[in-house]
Amino acid sequence: MKLLVYGAGVLGSLFAARMHEAGHDVALLARGARLAALRRDGVQLAEGDAPAVTRVPVPVVEHPAGGYDLTTVFVRTHQVDAVLESLAGLDGDVLFLLNWAAGAEPLGAVIGHERVLLGFGAAGGTMDGDVVRYRPAGLATRMVPMPIGEPDGRSTPRLRRIVRDVRAAGINAKAEPRIDAWLKTHAAFSVPLEQAANAAGGPLALAGDPGALRGMVRLIRQNLAAMPNPPVPRGFGAFQVLPEGLLVTVLRRFLRGPTALHSGLNTASPAAVAAELERMAAQMRTYARVR
Numbered sequence: 001m002k003l004l005v006y007g008a009g010v011l012g013s014l015f016a017a018r019m020h021e022a023g024h025d026v027a028l029l030a031r032g033a034r035l036a037a038l039r040r041d042g043v044q045l046a047e048g049d050a051p052a053v054t055r056v057p058v059p060v061v062e063h064p065a066g067g068y069d070l071t072t073v074f075v076r077t078h079q080v081d082a083v084l085e086s087l088a089g090l091d092g093d094v095l096f097l098l099n100w101a102a103g104a105e106p107l108g109a110v111i112g113h114e115r116v117l118l119g120f121g122a123a124g125g126t127m128d129g130d131v132v133r134y135r136p137a138g139l140a141t142r143m144v145p146m147p148i149g150e151p152d153g154r155s156t157p158r159l160r161r162i163v164r165d166v167r168a169a170g171i172n173a174k175a176e177p178r179i180d181a182w183l184k185t186h187a188a189f190s191v192p193l194e195q196a197a198n199a200a201g202g203p204l205a206l207a208g209d210p211g212a213l214r215g216m217v218r219l220i221r222q223n224l225a226a227m228p229n230p231p232v233p234r235g236f237g238a239f240q241v242l243p244e245g246l247l248v249t250v251l252r253r254f255l256r257g258p259t260a261l262h263s264g265l266n267t268a269s270p271a272a273v274a275a276e277l278e279r280m281a282a283q284m285r286t287y288a289r290v291r
């Protein structure tokens with residue numbers, strides 16, 4: 001497969017390295033200082049806090065050249081518009097693997113509806129200078145596969161092929177027939193969580209602030225109640241039935257654990273996260289009365 005990975009931050013770099021190692025013809029698109037670092041050192045990966053860094057020599061490009069079977073997009077929500085413009089004149093399927101609660105329509109309107117697939121890069125990690133520190137394999141990586149779906153929920157040959165190729169690269173992925181509902185559910189949960197973590201200065205600081213935790217749980221509940229669809233996965237329905245105190249306890253524990261530590265909640269770029277969350281909140285307001 002000829003693959004363009006658009007966006008060379010945490011998740012794009014990790015995905016490009018894994019697909020390159022699996023033998024695909026990968027080009028990783030980067031810009032600015034990140035482009036120079038990747039050209040010099042390749043993708044540098046470290047598992048969690050481990051000192052060992054591996055270098056994966058993924059070919060890097062500054063502009064899309066065309067001829068790709070698949071483009072995977074790993075930029076932030078507020079950065080998508082520019083990416084769409086640069087992909088509009090090209091061919092090939094485009095899989096958006098990012099926080100996105102606006103459905104496939106605005107994406108397809110620019111690049112062609114038949115090209116769009118949706119998903120979520122369910123890995124995690126942070127940038128440590130030029131090194132990607134990714135979430136070590138564990139319960140979270142096993143329990144939350146990367147969901148990938150057709151916007152209309154069909155199981156198509158291209159969807160089955162993409163899921164098979166991604167899994168063959170050692171990434172836990174699965175076809176998700178309700179991908180838009182999945183993404184909207186995730187947004188209902190993760191926007192208040194990330195806003196609270198960003199405001200507190202990280203997941204550990206948030207875990208130590210009971211008032212902020214309670215406010216966050218209330219917002220998650222309001223968001224889930226205001227969604228146009230039942231939650232996907234159904235487990236998020238627990239937010240509607242469990243007592244607030246129990247939810248606070250569970251989330252405090254989560255925030256102190258390795259999944260939150262090696263995630264966007266612990267970002268080195270709070271300004272980029274704030275801009276993304278603002279765009280996500282705007283997307284959510286178009287279908288629900290949420291904050």
Ligand SMILES: NC(=O)C1=CN([C@@H]2O[C@H](COP(=O)(O)OP(=O)(O)OC[C@H]3O[C@@H](n4cnc5c(N)ncnc54)[C@H](OP(=O)(O)O)[C@@H]3O)[C@@H](O)[C@H]2O)C=CC1
Nearest residue numbers: 007008009010011031074075076079098099124125263264
């Ligand atoms: N990190 C994590 O643990 C998780 C992240 N996510 C979500 O996945 C998505 C990607 O996250 P993540 O990888 O962490 O984000 P990053 O900010 O680390 O990476 C995004 C990359 O895309 C680049 N980029 C943006 N626009 C362009 C453009 N027009 N041309 C070239 N490069 C561009 C950015 O460059 P620049 O820095 O110059 O803007 C940056 O290098 C987000 O929606 C995030 O919320 C989901 C789960 C976990």
Ligand SMILES: CC(C)(CO)C(=O)C(=O)O
Nearest residue numbers: 122123124190263264265
């Ligand atoms: C923890 C959270 C909600 C935010 O980054 C997430 O989506 C992840 O890392 O998988």
